[in-house]
Amino acid sequence: MDTILSINPSVDIYKIGDDQLEFYFISTRRRITIDVSPVVISFINNIDGETTIRSLCADLDIEVDKEVLNFIGYLLQNKILLIPAEEERNKKILSNDDLDRYDRQLNYFNSMFENSAYQYQDKLQNTKVLIFGAGAIGSGIAMQLAMAGIRHFILVDKDVISEDSVERHFCFRKRDIGEPKVESLKRVLLSIDSKIECQTYYSIVDYNTDIDIWLENADFVLNTMDEPYIGYTSMKLGRKCYKRNLPLYVGGGFDAHLMSTGELIVPNVTPCVDCYTAYFTESLKDWKPKYNVDAITEKEYNDNIFEVGGLSSMSLFSISYATIVIINYLITGDAKFSKGRGELLFDNLCINYLNVSRNPNCKICGKK
Ligand SMILES: [Zn+2]
Incomplete structure (x- = not known):
């Protein structure tokens, strides 16, 4: 509930008509299209890397129920959303030099694979x-x-x-x-x-x-x-x-x-x-x-x-x-x-x- 969400910077989001969103992974050309209601479009639109799930839902007057959490889980699993706090924690695995050096590659890992890009990089090294x-x-x-x-x-x-x-x-x-x-x-x-x-x-x-x-x-x-x-x-x-x-x-x-x-x-x-x-x-x-x-x-x-x-x-x-x-x-x-x-x-x-x-x-x- 108090988790803060952000949109994966490697993902572009397109609105198709009034009832579909397409998530386009720039590094891998992967596309995911889902049917959505107007409230979901607003919800995703409000994700800014600073607001908690609880506040996002309160602003739209929706209840944080199982359905909402499952939907967020789906977006997280597909790397459309990220949890900034987790990202910050995982970043510490790598040195600042390596974070700079492998910036683009880390973006690719973040678009392509399920777990932390930083852990993957550490594994390679x-x-x-x-x-x-x-x-x-x-x-x-x-x-x-x-x-x-x-x-x-x-x-x-x-x-x-x-x-x-x-x-x-x-x-x-x-x-x-x-x-x-x-x-x-x-x-x-x-x-x-x-x-x-x-x-x-x-x-x-x-x-x-x-x-x-x-x-x-x-x-x-x-x-x-x-x-x-x-x-x-x-x-x-x-x-x-x-x-x-x-x-x-x-x-x-x-x-x-x-x-x-x-x-x-x-x-x-x-x-x-x-x-x-x-x-x-x-x-x-x-x-x-x-x-x-x-x-x-x-x-x-x-x-x-x-x-x-x-x-x-x-x-x-x-x-x-x-x-x-x-x-x-x-x-x-x-x-x-x-x-x-x-x-x-x-x-x-x-x-x-x-x-x-x-x-x-x-x-x-x-x-x-
Ligand atoms: Zn054999």
Whole structure:
């Protein structure tokens, strides 16, 4: 009753005719339309961030009954209304610097998700992200996660920066050529946020690599390695992550720089890596590509001399898509933001998602 209400600053309210209100969330384009009576329009109109529910009702000569409280509860739950006192309390979780720095992002969280934006931001800042592969996709996702407030990174990659890295990687410059990618990337991350802690490992990851030492310090794992073949590394990582109940995002390889969405793999929630592998094995069983010997020899192909073409902007699609899914998952713990593997098609600019589901007979995630 004595609670003071305010309108979420990220919400625009439109009156449609005399009996409807539309709430439009500026950051997310979400719209909620409700049928209302004139008194409800007046009630919402009077909310000013200073007046209590009791006074708002008294001014309109309405009783604060269950119906009114349920309606206010609905508006609060949908983040159309906020409680300024609660906001002030939750703000204290973050430093003043961070409140300024993440102002727009906090608005987005406030429009998009049910709980406190400040708690979500705090959660991001305390999450430890382990990234295998600091190539075009991995380094780009790392940068975007750092910009969003991730402050703990473990980076593993075997490559040094070459001439053509500068054209494809957003964070590397000519002066970095010859340096291990993980070291240059660490420098970039620290230049984004000096509070970042970053461990780097200039190392190959193959069948014999002990990855447990890295996994045990991680809350979230990302695989963007091109080599060895990402199907194998994801299988190794995915099974280990499954045992540790660690979420994994497979975001690179498979020519992901050509606008692939990658996939989020959450143990016991989404299809596991073995489900994905079984899907690909089945769908590619009749696919026997013939090499165009005039254009490329099989040896060239096997030696990886031949590279699939693309624009760095296409990598940026994969990077940004992955980062949005990862951030939404990290703060809410909800895998619904991931639709699995898909790719943006050039001809109609639609995303074509693969229809992979959990296999009940899967030896990893199936019902035992
Ligand atoms: Zn499975």
